[in-house]
Amino acid sequence: MKIIGDYHTHTIYSHGKGTIEDNVKAAIEKGLKEIVISDHGPGHVFYGVNYKKLQKMRKEIDELNKKYKDKIKIYLGVEANIISVDGDIDVTEKEMKLIDKLLVGFHNGALPKSFRDFNELYIKNKLSKLNHKLKEECRKTNTQAMINAINKYKIDIITHPGAKVDIDTRELAKAASKKGTALEINASHRFLTLEYVKIAMEEGVMFSIDSDAHKPEDVGRFDWALNVAKEANLPPSRVINAQHD
Ligand SMILES: [Zn+2]
Ligand SMILES: [Zn+2]
Known part of the structure; x- marks a missing residue:
């Protein structure tokens, strides 16, 4: 499988090491035809x-x-x-007008909408590491929050599903598939895992294979993700940034 574009790269505008042009040059050197500059949303307190x-x-x-x-x-x-649990994201309508591609993910360090959301999405997820019952509850809440976001906004890619918080991959894939939202196989975070890709494939969802590069030399570094795609027998026709011929 040949990937023609890296749809997830960071620059100095958030906490990456290179400028936009550095990432662009690196992408050209790797033979890519497309690149998405995708720094962190405004709700992230640090960057x-x-x-x-x-x-x-x-x-x-x-x-x-x-x-x-x-x-x-x-x-x-x-x-x-x-x-928020209702699936709100930290990008306003006004900001949305400036961008070409919307990527959405769970991150620590993003300011929640309310105290309830802080409790449901942050505190409980932290505590769930020690409590099995709470883990189940969190998995449901996390999945529902993401599905609500998919239904509320026109999202291109869900980044690293399962990496920061636990998610029900099958339910997520069902919702994403209906809305034409791709699930990411992220070479840096190593999520979706092989197991999750296999589950998501059964629901007909599309995928995006990305580097999530935080420095220019990592742009176009897809090795781990490509390996997972190969092991899962994922055809290029199911990958939005693969060459389709
Ligand atoms: Zn991320
Ligand atoms: Zn990222």
Whole structure:
């Protein structure tokens, strides 16, 4: 399987090491035809990108698209955070207008919408590591929050499902499949796992194979994810950023 674009990369706008152009150059060197710059959503307390930063990134990407127009297509994305059980994310309508691709994931460090959400999505998930009954409850809440987000927004990719909090892969895949949202096989976090990919495949969902690079040299580094895809017998036709011929 040949991957033609890396749809999940970070830059200095959040906590990556390279500039947008550094990532673009690295992608070109790896022979990629597309790249998505997807820094963390504004709700992330330490390194979220706010409206002003997104505006700057939009401008920079528009210029780079002119400069590299024969080589690569650059998209502005954001890796939004789930901030409530109801599936709210930390990207506003206004911010949504600036971006080309919406990625959504669970992250620690994102500001929850209310105290109830803080309790349900953060405290309980932490405590569930020690309590089996709570683990089951959290799995349900986490899954429902993500499904609510899928039904509420037009999400392109759910990033690293299962990496930060426990999720029911089958239920997630069912909802994502209906809405045309891809589930990510993330080479950095190593989620979806092989087991989860096999479950998700049965529900007809699409996948995205990404590096989640935090430095330019990792852009296009898909090895682990490609290996999982191979082991799962995942055909390129089921991968949004694979070459389809
Ligand atoms: Zn992430
Ligand atoms: Zn990321």
